[in-house]
Amino acid sequence: MAQFQEVSKLSSQHPKPPGLVLQYGTAGFRSNAKHLDHAMFRTGLLATLRSKKTKATIGVMVTASHNPEEDNGVKLIDPMGNMVTAEWEGYATQLVNAEQDDLLIVLKDIIEKETVNMSQEANVFVGKDTRSSSVSLSQAVLDGVLALSGHNYGLVTTPQLHYMVCCQNTQGKYGEPTVEGYYRKLCQAFIQLIKNASNCTDDQKHLSVDGANGIGALKLHEMESHVKSELQISVFNDGSKGKLNYECGADFVKMQQKPPTGMEMSPGERCCSYDGDADRIVYYYTDSEGQFHLLDGDKIATLISTFLKELLTQVGLDLKIAVVQTAYANGSSTRYLEDTMKVIVRCTKTGVKHLHHAAQEFDIGVYFEANGHGTVSISETDPHSSKRKRAAQLLQNTINVINQTVGDAISDMLLIEAILAIKGMTVQQWDAIYTDLPNRQLKVKVADRRVIDTTDAERRAVSPAGLQEAIDSLVKKYKLARSFVRPSGTEDVVRVYAEAETQESADALAHEVSLAVYRLAGGIQTTHVS
Ligand code: G16
Structure with missing residues (x-):
């Protein structure tokens, strides 16, 4: 078959180092960038098969997110913008680890097992972060896609690619599959939401963001004009000089429990950090004594679930809401959610793919890892069936500001900012909801x-x-x-x-x-x- 000859030819340009073994892990393949060329090419091949199999668009994101600059990685995005299934993760591991001479055998084996119709058209969206290695590695992915209708989005945040894959496969029902369409949908909803806030001072409208010297900073600049009237963002660590994720970013702040370098912070000021591909966010401030206070994924989940629970009461809809966490969730957060807020709490393995899955069992599933990776999944619901018009509109705009496909620092930030403004709540009041256990x-x-x-x-x-x-x-x-x-x-x-x-x-x-x-x-x- 001509397609297989093409695979043979191109794969010799992306040879696998003999004996090297990589595992499709928590968020795809991750390693030092110099070991990944063959993995990228082969992930491109697999994405094409997955697309033919599902008759839908598949995403491939080239990023190692919170890992150091020298690393890179790649992960597959399934049709609804979610992570690929465990079975296909297994295929990815098999394909990437096949020695050069066995590649076609393993590829044909997957085609047979999954009864993939090779004459079906394929469509693959490819995106990359700002790492210098992402340029050649995303080209290797595209070679693997064999130019079968691949769409190269270039520089995007991971959640933007998840979003666009979902938009494409829902024929635009979820939104327009462009970065501009993403800004428009989220920001319009944010502007509508913020109208429900009264007496917002200029201080409350200002937010300092640490962009981890990554793609998030770049995208925030692109988005700025859409929200300017309601949210003034100062971006630090915007990649103009510092190194990606180095002494900055959400992972650094959460793990070290201190502010990133390169950030100007006044006492009491609300700040947040993204990670290298902008799928995580944590908030923080320092008090007048210089003490650092972190508001991590658990505090974010608490704020969002409290807001949604109150909103559901106002709308008069009887929907089942739950919060999904992992073992890393602070014990105080779990106790507060269960004992005070009386919401259902579930615990899953690490990795948003597991949390996402568990969240989907509820009408509304708020899921966050303590590291700030999370979002809200909402079952098909029509708030307008409620007679309480204003609350229904509020819920609809809340739904629209959320990127339901995966954890998204930009979307989470807009939602958090809107909730704080609507509730007239300072970051200190939010922090005081419960006290973290050290x-x-x-x-x-x-x-x-x-x-x-x-x-x-x-x-x-x-x-x-x-x-x-x-x-x-x-x-x-x-x-x-x-x-x-x-x-x-x-x-x-x-x-x-x-x-x-x-x-x-x-x-x-x-x-x-x-x-x-x-x-x-x-x-x-x-x-x-x-
Ligand atoms: C990835 C996953 C997260 C996970 C984190 C750490 O984050 O998407 O769900 O919490 O890795 O995972 P592990 O402890 O297994 O190394 P990111 O932001 O790097 O994509």
């Missing part, structure tokens, strides 16, 4: 992180033998303590999380659990801060 995250490098296997949404380790027992006895030493370990799906490390009544206890517990991992799981190196 916590600490560490990383441990082990010879092979796959020796750690977990259960119960990653809250307990089932292997290696003795590890969970060791964690249990360490946790008993501290008040209000909890700790778990899990292998990362985006970096070659084991992550350790601990929380306790005091920062000293959380730090000590995290350190002791790290040593237990080091001892029982073949440790090579421990680092202090995640």
Whole structure:
């Protein structure tokens, strides 16, 4: 078949380094950029098959998000803008790891298993972040797509690509599949929402954003004119000088629990950080004593779910609302949501694909990872069936400002800003909803992180033998303590999380659990801060 000859020819230009093994992890393939050329080409091939199979547009995003600049990565986006299924993640791993001579065999095997009609047309949207390696790597993806109607969007945030794939496959019902269409839909909804706020001062209308020296900063500049009258954004770390994700960005701020470098902050001022591909956001401020206060994904989920719950009451719609979290959720947030707010709380494995799935079981599912990655999924609902016109309109605009396909820093920011303005709430009042339990995250490098296997949404380790027992006895030493370990799906490390009544206890517990991992799981190196 001519198509296979073409694959053979082009794949020799993107050869696989013999013996190299990559795993489709939490958010696709991630590694040092120099190991990824063949993976990009082959992900392009697989995206084409997935498109033929689903008879829909598929997305391929080239990014390593929060990882260092030298890394890169690639992930597939399914027709409704969600992550690709676990089965196709498996195919991706098989295809990317096939030695050069076996590539066609593995490819044909997938075609046969999935009964892919090779004469069906394919359509693949490709996007990339601002990493310098993204230029050639996204070209490798396009080579893999074999120019079968691929659409190269160039520089976009990850959530923008998810959004456009969904728009394309819903024939525009979700919106127009362009970046401009994305700004128009979200910003118009935001402007409508903000009309419900009274007496907004200039200070309240101002927000400082740390763009992590990545794509988010670039896109914020593009969006600025759409919201200017209602939100003045000062962008720091906009990529003009600093390095991507280096001492800045949402991951740095969350893990180090301190402000990014390169940001001018006055006491009490509301600030936020995006990550490298703008799918995560965290808020923060420093108080008059210079103390740093972080409002992470858990606080964001609390703010949004409270607002939505109140709105549903006003609209008079009886919809089931839930909050989905992971093991990293601060214990105080879970207690507040369950005991005070009385909402259903679910816990899933790390990775927005798992949270998204769980959220879809409810009419309204607010899902956020503590690291600030999340959004809201809303079942087909028509607010206008309610007789309460104003509240119905408010709900409709809220739905429109949300990018339901995946966590999106820009969309989350607009929603949060609108909620704070409507509720007349300062960042300090939002922060005071509950007090976080002090916590600490560490990383441990082990010879092979796959020796750690977990259960119960990653809250307990089932292997290696003795590890969970060791964690249990360490946790008993501290008040209000909890700790778990899990292998990362985006970096070659084991992550350790601990929380306790005091920062000293959380730090000590995290350190002791790290040593237990080091001892029982073949440790090579421990680092202090995640
Ligand atoms: C990705 C995933 C997130 C996950 C994070 C860390 O984030 O999309 O859901 O929380 O990796 O995952 P892990 O602990 O397995 O390394 P991003 O922002 O890098 O795409």
